[in-house]
Amino acid sequence: MTQTETRAPAAPDTTTREICAQIDRLIDARSARIAAHGPHFSELWDVAVHCLQGGKLLRPRLMMGAFDTLAGTGPAAQRTSALEVAAALEILHFSFLLHDDVIDEDLVRRGEPNLIGCLVAGGAPGLAPAASPAADTTAAARRTLHWARSSGLLVGDLMLTIAHQIMARLRLPEHSRTRVLDLLEASVTETVAGEYCDVGLADGAFVPDLSLVLDMTRMKTASYTFELPLRIAAVVAESPPAVELQLGEVGRHLGVAFQLQDDLLSAFSVSAAHGKDQFSDFREGKETALIAYARMTNAWPSIERLLGAERFSDDSGRRIQRLLTECGAREFIETLVQDQIRTALQVLTRADCAIPAATSRFILGLVDSLDGRRA
Amino acid sequence: MTQTETRAPAAPDTTTREICAQIDRLIDARSARIAAHGPHFSELWDVAVHCLQGGKLLRPRLMMGAFDTLAGTGPAAQRTSALEVAAALEILHFSFLLHDDVIDEDLVRRGEPNLIGCLVAGGAPGLAPAASPAADTTAAARRTLHWARSSGLLVGDLMLTIAHQIMARLRLPEHSRTRVLDLLEASVTETVAGEYCDVGLADGAFVPDLSLVLDMTRMKTASYTFELPLRIAAVVAESPPAVELQLGEVGRHLGVAFQLQDDLLSAFSVSAAHGKDQFSDFREGKETALIAYARMTNAWPSIERLLGAERFSDDSGRRIQRLLTECGAREFIETLVQDQIRTALQVLTRADCAIPAATSRFILGLVDSLDGRRA
Incomplete structure (x- = not known):
C-alpha cells in the first residue's frame, strides 16, 4: 500500500x-x-x-x-x-x-x-x-x-x-448490487490477509520465504488496487460475467506487476522523485520480494548486516543496491514484472477473450504507463 | 420456509x-x-x-x-x-x-x-x-x-x-433495509466519536469537564448498546416510525444509565464479580463521570495523588472509594442513573406512547435487571 x-x-x-x-x-x-x-x-x-x-x-x-x-x-x-x-x-x-x-x-x-x-x-x-x-x-x-x-x-x-x-x-439491479458487495468483501478480506502477512513478516512472526512474500504482495495490494476496480467496473456496467472474470485476471497480474515494480523503484531509483525517501525500504528493513530472493543467495550475509542497521548511511544504501543487483535479485524481480505483464496481455489476445476492444486498448495504455515507471 | x-x-x-x-x-x-x-x-x-x-x-x-x-x-x-x-x-x-x-x-x-x-x-x-x-x-x-x-x-x-x-x-423491503443502514452508520459514527473523546480525555488532549465525560459515555456505549438494537428491532418488525423513535429515546436513556452504573460497579463493587479486576479503573486512572465530578470538589487533590499512581495498592483503591463517597460523587452518579431510568420510563407512560404493551413490559424487565446490577 x-x-x-x-x-x-x-x-x-x-x-x-x-x-x-x-x-x-x-x-x-x-x-x-x-x-x-x-x-x-x-x-x-x-x-x-x-x-x-x-x-x-x-x-x-x-x-x-x-x-x-x-x-x-x-x-x-x-x-x-x-x-x-x-x-x-x-x-x-x-x-x-x-x-x-x-x-x-x-x-x-x-x-x-x-x-x-x-x-x-x-x-x-x-x-x-x-x-x-x-x-x-x-x-x-x-x-x-x-x-x-x-x-x-x-x-x-x-x-x-x-x-x-x-x-x-x-x-443498481439487485444482482449487481449483491455482486458489488461480494467483490468488496472478498477484496477487503484479501487485503487484511495481506496486511497480516506483511506485519507478520516485519515482526518476524513468519518465516520470510519468497513465495510467502509474493503472496503478501498479491493479497495486500494487487487485489484492491487493480482487480477490484476492474471487476467492479464490469459489474456496474452490466457486462457479461466472462468480462468481469477476465478483467479480474488481468487486474490481478497487473496489480502484482505494479507492486513489484514499486519495490524496484523504492530500491533502485536515484532520487526521491517517486515520492518516498531514498533507501527508506532498506532503512526500515522492509520485507520485499527483492529481499526474499536475496536471502537465498550468497550475498545475504552482507545484505543482512546493512539492512535496517542502527547506523544506516547512504553508503549502506548504495552498497545494498549493488549487492541486490550482483546476486540476481533485481533481474529476477524485473523478469517477474515482465512475466506478469505478459500474462495479463495474453488474456486480452486469447480466443475466448470477452473484453471489448475499447477496454483492451485502455488496459494497454495502463501497461505502457506501468512500463514508464522503471527506475 | x-x-x-x-x-x-x-x-x-x-x-x-x-x-x-x-x-x-x-x-x-x-x-x-x-x-x-x-x-x-x-x-x-x-x-x-x-x-x-x-x-x-x-x-x-x-x-x-x-x-x-x-x-x-x-x-x-x-x-x-x-x-x-x-x-x-x-x-x-x-x-x-x-x-x-x-x-x-x-x-x-x-x-x-x-x-x-x-x-x-x-x-x-x-x-x-x-x-x-x-x-x-x-x-x-x-x-x-x-x-x-x-x-x-x-x-x-x-x-x-x-x-x-x-x-x-x-x-427486507428496500425502505427498511435503507433505514437499517442509516441507523448502523449513525451509530458507528457516534461510537467512533465517543471513543475519540475517551482517548482524548485519557491522553490529556481534552479538558475533562463533567459534561464532556457524560457526552462520551452516551456516545461511546449508550448508542450502539441500547439505542441501536431497540430501533433496529422496530425497523425489521416493520413497526410505525413513532415506535422506532420512542424506542430510540428509551434506549438512549437506559444506555446512559447502564454505562454509569457500570462505572459505579467498577468503582465500588467489593469483588471482581462484575467481570473486571477490582480497582482497575482507578489503577489505570480512567476518566469516568465519577472522577469528572470529584474533580470539581475539595477531595480532588487527595484523589489525584492516588489515581493511576505508580505504586497503586488495594489501600489506595479503598481510600479513593471513601473519598468518592464523601465528596458526593457516588451519590451524584447514583442520582443520575435513577434520573435516566425515570426519564426512560416516562416515555412508556406518555399519552402519545406508540410502543406496544408487550414491548413496554419487556423494557420494564430490563430496567429491573439494571437495578439488580447495583454494587
Whole structure:
C-alpha cells in the first residue's frame, strides 16, 4: 500500500473532476452528522477530509476508465452509480492507508504529514504540538503520539464504514448490487490477509520465504488496487460475467506487476522523485520480494548486516543496491514484472477473450504507463 | 420456509441458541474464503472466532427480545432477517472491543485473555510465546506485542466489514433495509466519536469537564448498546416510525444509565464479580463521570495523588472509594442513573406512547435487571 502512484492513463480531466466532486458530495452529506458530535470531532473530521483529498485517485480513475469503455453511452443513472463506487474505492483506500500508518508507526505519507503527523504537529487543546515526536520520548510526547495514532485508527474505522455504506446503497439491479458487495468483501478480506502477512513478516512472526512474500504482495495490494476496480467496473456496467472474470485476471497480474515494480523503484531509483525517501525500504528493513530472493543467495550475509542497521548511511544504501543487483535479485524481480505483464496481455489476445476492444486498448495504455515507471 | 409461514414466539433460552447458531452460520460461510489466504490467516481466524464466541450477547438478545414483542407471530422470513441483524450487532460489538483493546493496550477482557492476549500467549512460528509481555521490554517481546496488536486491528477491520456486509444484504423491503443502514452508520459514527473523546480525555488532549465525560459515555456505549438494537428491532418488525423513535429515546436513556452504573460497579463493587479486576479503573486512572465530578470538589487533590499512581495498592483503591463517597460523587452518579431510568420510563407512560404493551413490559424487565446490577 505504500506506493508510487503515477498518473493513470486515459483518465480525462473531466472524469477526475467528476470523481473529486462525487467524493466531496458523499463527504459533505456526512458533515452535519459529524458536527452533531461536538467541536473536537469536527476538527478531527476536517483534518481527515484534508488528508483524504490528497490522494492521486489511482483506483477510482482506473475504475471509471474501464467503466466508460464498457458502458459506452449507457444510462446516466448507471454512470452516477459508477462515480459513487469510484468515490467509495478512494475512501476504502484511505481507510487502508490510515490503518497501515498506525501499524507501521508512520507520520509521513507521499512526502507530506499523514493524518497522524498532522495531529501530532497541530496538537490538541491539552497537548502541545510536537516537532519531532519520534525522537521525543517524554511522557507528554508519548501521550500525544498515542492520541494521534488512536485517532488514525478511529478515522480508518469511519472511512471503512463509509465505503461499505456507499456500496450498500447503490441504486443498481439487485444482482449487481449483491455482486458489488461480494467483490468488496472478498477484496477487503484479501487485503487484511495481506496486511497480516506483511506485519507478520516485519515482526518476524513468519518465516520470510519468497513465495510467502509474493503472496503478501498479491493479497495486500494487487487485489484492491487493480482487480477490484476492474471487476467492479464490469459489474456496474452490466457486462457479461466472462468480462468481469477476465478483467479480474488481468487486474490481478497487473496489480502484482505494479507492486513489484514499486519495490524496484523504492530500491533502485536515484532520487526521491517517486515520492518516498531514498533507501527508506532498506532503512526500515522492509520485507520485499527483492529481499526474499536475496536471502537465498550468497550475498545475504552482507545484505543482512546493512539492512535496517542502527547506523544506516547512504553508503549502506548504495552498497545494498549493488549487492541486490550482483546476486540476481533485481533481474529476477524485473523478469517477474515482465512475466506478469505478459500474462495479463495474453488474456486480452486469447480466443475466448470477452473484453471489448475499447477496454483492451485502455488496459494497454495502463501497461505502457506501468512500463514508464522503471527506475 | 415461505414468506407467509408464521411461527410461535420463542422462549429466551431458545432465542440465545438461535442467535449463537446464526453467528456460527454467518462465520462458517466465510471460513472457506479465509482458508484460501493460507494457514497463517486461518490460524488467526480461529483465534478470532474463539474470542467472538465468548460474548454475553447483550445487544443481540436485547434486539431479539424487542423484536419478538413487536413482530408477534409475523412471517418466518422476517425473523430470519432479525436474527441476522442480531448476529451482526454482536460482530460489530466484537469489532469495537478489538479496536478498544488496541487503543487501551489491554491483553485481558472479561477476565480472559483477549485476542491480543491469546496471540501473545500462543506465539507464532517465528515468535516465542510471552508469559508477561507488558513487563518484558526486550526487542523480541516488543515485536510479539506489535504483531499481536496489529492483528487485533486487522481482525477488527474484518469484523466491522462483516457486520456491514450482513446488514447490507438483508432481505427486507428496500425502505427498511435503507433505514437499517442509516441507523448502523449513525451509530458507528457516534461510537467512533465517543471513543475519540475517551482517548482524548485519557491522553490529556481534552479538558475533562463533567459534561464532556457524560457526552462520551452516551456516545461511546449508550448508542450502539441500547439505542441501536431497540430501533433496529422496530425497523425489521416493520413497526410505525413513532415506535422506532420512542424506542430510540428509551434506549438512549437506559444506555446512559447502564454505562454509569457500570462505572459505579467498577468503582465500588467489593469483588471482581462484575467481570473486571477490582480497582482497575482507578489503577489505570480512567476518566469516568465519577472522577469528572470529584474533580470539581475539595477531595480532588487527595484523589489525584492516588489515581493511576505508580505504586497503586488495594489501600489506595479503598481510600479513593471513601473519598468518592464523601465528596458526593457516588451519590451524584447514583442520582443520575435513577434520573435516566425515570426519564426512560416516562416515555412508556406518555399519552402519545406508540410502543406496544408487550414491548413496554419487556423494557420494564430490563430496567429491573439494571437495578439488580447495583454494587
